[in-house]
Amino acid sequence: MKIQELADRMGLSVHTIRYYEKEGLLDERHVERDQNNYRHYSDEAIERLTLVKRFQSVGCSLTELKQILLGLDTNTTTTQQGIEWVLSKIKEIERKKEEYDQVLATLNRMLEYKVALQNGPGKEHR
Amino acid sequence: MKIQELADRMGLSVHTIRYYEKEGLLDERHVERDQNNYRHYSDEAIERLTLVKRFQSVGCSLTELKQILLGLDTNTTTTQQGIEWVLSKIKEIERKKEEYDQVLATLNRMLEYKVALQNGPGKEHR
């Protein structure tokens, strides 16, 4: 598929996709060039970008993502070191999930307060 | 307490704290000025910045945070509208938590793969 189609399917702009390629998040398994020099994307590009979006949405920078993808692609970092990296990342994500729970708690308090205000104005305090 | 102490306690830089104040995330309940014009922070500043960090860590922009804090501070946005905003925010956070679970799943797959490689090299495939 060509870049515009991929962009539409992924909900990204063509600029962003080219930018990701420049940043090394896509490689020959995902993009090739037609005779006319147009980029041609494989289905693997979809998978890759889905992964990119997913990790990005939990706060990974593109630099960090490159590390992660490298870890998925090659066995180079396989060893105690690589395992420890993944473990620390897992801990980090779990901490973040706890943060989310605390934010949810705050939002729920806000909600209850607002609902109470709406239902019984004049009794706001206590 | 003075700005450096607050910064140390919160794990922020003094620059960042002044920046937050300029952006309207802190007000007279959190900062006052001594005779020498030094900023003097109340304990409420700690609570406030904790909240700021918490919401920020789940992807809220400072602009959005200002809205949230306004909603906590005043009753101005209390009405159906405000309630709906909180509800939509809660949905958003819940969606994000699901993303986190997917990322955790990916990391766990990476981990298993790496552990398997380390324990039985030569049997990487299948």
Add this chain to the structure above:
DNA sequence: GTAAACTATAGAGTAAACTCTAAGGCAAGC
């Protein structure tokens, strides 16, 4: 066969959230 729509590149511009610098005033220790 030509206009509209898509592709390419290089590079400039933007927004958010810091981060740092300069130039100066205040304060605490020796």
Add this chain to the structure above:
DNA sequence: GCTTGCCTTAGAGTTTACTCTATAGTTTAC
């Protein structure tokens, strides 16, 4: 009393992740 270190402001600089522009070639539709 003076050096060292923290405080002030205004404003410049940085980083990240886009986002857009200019210029030009290609493809598709009528």
